[in-house]
Amino acid sequence: MTAAHAVSIAVTFTWLGMVFAISFLEAPLKFRAPGVTVRLGLGIGRLVFRALNVTEMVWAALLVAGLLIEGPPVRVAVAGATAVAVLVVQLVGVRPRLTRRSDRVLAGEDVPRSHAHYVYIGLEVVKVVALLATGVLLLGV
Template sequence: MTAAHAISIAVTFTWLGMVVAISFLEAPLKFRAPGVTVPLGLEIGRLVFRALNVAEVVGAALLVAGLLIDGPPTRVVVAGSAAVAVLVVQLVGVRPRLTRRSDRVLAGEDVPRSHAHYVYIGLEVVKVIALLVTGILLLGV
């Protein structure tokens, strides 16, 4: 196993763990904590997801570099590329809408729940599956 291959495996499973822990545990649970208001939860979420997204971009760059260096089978590249593509769609297409909505809530407006939130969650599920498949395929190569 090459160093690039080992790094690709580590990055993939680390990225997967971060997404699962934050998107599917921290994000929904913070609003259940005593004393956490919607505005406070939104501010916490902004901080946490900004940090997660920075870590994801670094992870995506490392994964892409590792795959380019290692040259794994096409199926691995496709699965890894799917995770990276989902991240790009989230950051460029969905996050700005969610940010605009949370800006309005924090300004005191009463706004309905955004459909973009459901799109983001759906994309998180797709990304988790893509990362899991990528990691499993990398382990088998």
């Protein structure tokens, strides 16, 4: 196993674990904690997701570099590229809408629930599947 291959595996499963922990555990649970209002939860969520997304960009860059160096089978490259593409769509297409809505909520406006939130969650599921597939396929190469 090359160093690039080992790094690609480590990055993939670390990224997967972070998405699971934050998107599917921390994000929904914080709103159930005693005393956490929607405004407070959104403020916390914005900080946490900003940090997650910055970290995800680093993981994505490392994964792309590792895959370019090792030249994996097409199925591995497609799975990895899918995870990276989903991240880009989330950051460029969905996060700005969510940020605009949370800005309004934090300013005290009463705004309806955003459909962009559901799109983001759906994309998180696709990203998790893509990362899991990437990691499993890398283990088999």
